[in-house]
Amino acid sequence: MRSPLTLLGAAVLLSATAHGQSIDAQKITFDYVRLPLVPLPAGTHSYSPEVALRYTDAVKQQKADHETAVADAKSKAEKDKQEYKAQSLKEKALNRLLLDQHKPGEAVIPMADYAAQVYDAKTLASTYVNLSGLQRAQGADGDLRVLVSLDGYTQGPVTPVATQGSLKVSASATGPGTKHGYEVSYKSPVSVKVTAKDGTVLSDELIEATTAYTVVNTETFLGDEELNNYWRKNQMAFLRQLDENIMKTNMKLVAEYLDSKFGQRPITRNTAITVVSDKKINYDEYPQAYMKALMGYKLLADPTRAADAQKQIGEAVALWDKALAESNPKDKKARIDEKVTAATLYNDAEANLWMNKFDEAEMLLARLKLLDISRYNNMAKELGVVVQDQRTRYTANKKS
Incomplete structure (x- = not known):
């Protein structure tokens, strides 16, 4: 063509x-x-890059809450076992007959929600936080301080979706049918603050593009049961990949933002x-x-x-x-x-x-x-x- x-x-x-x-x-x-959109103070030759992960405490708390929930589930299961064991044969028989109460099983461990990845801040700073036309300072003594703050992966709604299409109904035939999947939304807000050596704030902005939810779809399956089985097995790996993807995408947006606002590159x-x-x-x-x-x-x-x-x-x-x-x-x-x-x-x-x-x-x-x-x-x-x-x-x- x-x-x-x-x-x-x-x-x-x-x-x-x-x-x-x-x-x-x-x-x-x-x-x-290309000239910068924000003029730099006279004598500006270097910058100190820094990345702050503002969500690490929330991740720690989330993991601690899950550990507590697991411990509570195990404690309850053990308590139920001891109470059941303390019952007489007659009490066990009556409870089974009247209350449909059976011998307690093992603890039902609650599934953990996905926790945002905690990246290495220094690696992110060295990889993505650059200002063309200026030298990167060895420490924190640059003429500019560039602080990039990450709020981390934020999970939005996970919504079941059904799509109509042509499905294979036999080895040689297809027909209309419905496939089931999930629509997953997520975001990872990022802020950038640039400060001159004398403390003057040259820019302090939330990168608007990082505040909107991104929406993706999972694989689709013929039935809800197949979909649920897939999600139980693959949810964490699926969300982790989204986390990594949006981190890279947003840090590239940061690099473009810094270059356009403050850089002087060909x-x-x-x-x-x-x-x-x-x-x-x-x-x-x-x-x-x-x-x-x-x-x-x-x-x-x-x-x-x-x-x-x-x-x-x-x-x-x-x-x-x-x-x-x-x-x-x-x-x-x-x-x-x-x-x-x-x-x-x-x-x-x-x-x-x-x-x-x-x-x-x-x-x-x-x-x-x-x-x-x-x-x-x-x-x-x-x-x-x-x-x-x-x-x-x-x-x-x-x-x-």
Whole structure:
């Protein structure tokens, strides 16, 4: 089956036939250093990671309560045996006849509820608590203290569910039927607190995504008895796997949260610069602008070369702006016709973004959307998201 074209892949195929034009979207990749959403205090170079398990006491109490329940069950069973043993034969016969009381059996041990796993906090901290652009301190003397607090696996409702479907009724035939299983819900809330060396709290948040219940289904069986047998044998292993899965998922969310809020790491950008050419009409500014923009974009990975990057990108913008000055989208014979205008607007908007001229970038994208060319609408929407994110980060750091 043919795979759908990606947004960038589709852009590469852009072409126009007017004047024998060739409109080629050249795929490019470059890195840029993403600014943090929360600016760090001047002189911040290191951080001390810590993970706190806030549920360990609850787990200890849960296990202690179960041990008490087991001891009580055994004590009661032993007491019943002694009382039965102290009865005369006549009392035993009468109790059996009148009260249907028989010889006491062994203690009925209550089944333990699943207890959240208690992980190694230091291992979690070293594995998942990272801040790009900063050094991990050897002890607790980092410029930042990053505290990740786990509330542990929390069991939600376990609900019987029945599903209708086609079941095998014989070796060669199937028929409609009902399968039975359980729907299991669970969560594991996580909080993150980041504090500067002077005690200033930079962030103290409950990661919202970790507060919602996740729902999964067990295997299904033809009858309730089979389901119950399966659950008795496999419940603990099933829930333990959910516990491990959600811990890893949530700690990855923590890593993403910290990186976005406070990190300064290189981000790879995949985009395109469109180059226009024609055998009869001069479009020399387009390959020139392409080379200048590409050189400028490649310099964004090195903050010390910011001025050089701005110079190269600015020269590309000047060429595209000059071309847009003669834009005539309604004239198919114009040098800067509708399709060339659209390609130029996108090139120009991307370049203005990396010059931190966000208003200009958004204005160019607005002009592009007015042309209402579906493929460019999609590209403008994606670029608009990047513009908003960069504007937010740039503004926050500029204020600081």
